[in-house]
Amino acid sequence: MSNLSFTNDWYTWAVVVGLGFPLLVILLGEVIYHLQKRSKPIASTLQVVKNLVLPGLMLMVLIRNVLKLDVNQNFPKLVATLFWISVIYASLSLFNVILFEEAEANTWRARMPKLLIDLSRLFLVLVGSAIVLAAVWGADLAGLATGLGVSSIVIGLALQDTLGSIMSGIALLLERPFSVGDWLRIGDIEGQVIDINWRSVRLLTLQRQVIIVPHQLVGKEIIRNYSQPERIYNQRINIGFSYDSPPNLVKQVLTSTALATQGILAEPEPEIKTTSYDETAIIYEVEFFIENFEDVEQILDRFMTRIWYAAQRNNLTLYRYRYEYAVETADKADSTSSKLAQSLNSIPGFMPLARESKNLDDLAKGTIVQQFGAGEKVVRQGDPGKALYIIIAGQVKVTVTNEFGMELEVMTILRGEFFGEMALFSGEPSPVSIIAIEDLQVLVIYSDAVNTMIERQPSLGREIGQIIEARTKAISMAQQADVSSNAEVELPMRIFK
Secondary structure (H helix, E strand, C coil), X not given: CCCCXXXXXXXXXXXXXXXXXXXXXXXXXXXXXXXXXXXXXXXXHHHHHHHHHHHHHHHHHHHHHHCCCCCCCHHHHHHHHHHHHHHHHHHHHHXXXXXXXXXXXXXXXXXXXXXXXXXXXXXXXXXXXXXXXXXXXXXXXXXXXXXXXXXXXXHHHHCHHHHHHHHHHHHHHHHCCCCCCXXXXXXXXXXXXXXXXXXXEEEECCCCCEEEEXXXXXXXXXXXXXXXXXXXXXXXXXXXXXXXXXXXXXXXXXXXXXXXXXXXXXXXXXXXXXXXXXXXXXEEEEEEEECCHHXXXXXXXXXXHHHHHHHHHCCCCEEECCEEECCCCCCHHHHHHHHHHHHHHCCHHHHHHHCCHHHHHHHHHCEEEEXXXXXXXXXCCCCCCCEEEEEEECCEEEEEEXXXXXXXXXXXXXXXXXXXXXXXXXXXXXXXXXXXXXXXXXXXXXXXXXXXXXXXXXXXXXXXXXXXXXXXXXXXXHHXXXXXXXXXXXXXXXXXX
16 A cells, blocks of 8 residues: 555545535435436436446545545556446436437337347447446457457357347337237237347236247247237137027127127127038127227126027027037926916015916916026116016116216115016106126016006006106115215115015
8 A cells, every 4th residue: 555645635535525425325316216206217317327427436536536546556447447337328328318218109219129229228338348448458449359259259159049039029129010018929829918028028828827938939920919900809709509590580689698798899899690500500600899808708708608698588599519508498388377476476566466377377478587697787778668577586786877977776676576667667768777686587577468467456556656656766866866975875665575
């Protein structure tokens, strides 16, 4: 340490380093904290200044102005080298923030691939480091370039697969066939892009597995992008129905079921096509669109489940791969009469009708049994009323759409009760929607049969009128309630119980 030389002003620089460095660190820390809270990209540049540039600068000041070390010694040269490389890195980071991070959308700067920017910055840092080595250490750039050239050939041969992936990645990013968030099919792999790095694409599959696909493989495979040009996904499935099922009715049922399934888009409208006549069934292709590809399995399950209920309600026979799933039709008339008698006996107002077998036989002719899956709408608000529904199994909820477009739950109707009377007797569209809470089985008594019941028992009409009045008041109360408060309304609904 013979080179130490304390002069009269060394303490001034010592105070500058001792006080200035902590104050600058604290000041930059506060600025960075506030910029990070506002999600400003320049915070990362100031982080580099705080952690690299500022310590290097203060160490250089300490060495040159306090300790007075010889700048030609190795340690001061090493500090100077690290300082200038940090300055170059911070400058490039600032340049990147100004030119690319703050770029407006739909400009060439915003479309510049991040991978290409990172590679360019790495290249400039290496070039800057070479210049610093030449200036501080007196390195021969020509010899260094020759050495780097030979080394690059050796490294290139050793890492040709990795470098090939990087070059393929640059080509893909310049072409921009996909971006983070898109759903892709690459070969036999389907998933959502969660990251694009130097050598690979990371996909998150529907099974929540992360698959890493090298850029070389991506460049060789056919890429199907489910998110472009529109973020909607097309789904096609084949379903078989019996030759006894009229094709036009099948198409109508499949279309209405698809439109009623949550998650299937109404625009573009689902399409049903007759594709083939197999040995035991007619095969129909159902094509529909969904908005979120990650929901495809749940939506498909929901749709396929509802097809069974729709087929039951419309007396259609489902087939699949030559195996028949037939609706049991034996003794349907007797079964309907039996269920009708049990249902009418559970409702005091209908009990007199259920005592006479003639009444039951006449009513059974205008009555059918239908089944609905949980979540299906049995009656839609605005639909015309054609029948009275008596619940055999399950329960439903009644909802109404208020003036703000919010769907409010009004009441719950349980097993042994009925619904559909408001639209049926008023002749106006249904003021409510009826939704199955769980798997539902109902007796559907059509208007002619209902009129027959009232003719044979006039008191029934008065009791139904009381029900309509009570439910109308409940609907009015629900519509006037404050939606934001979610206030529960006491509803006098159990008149028949």
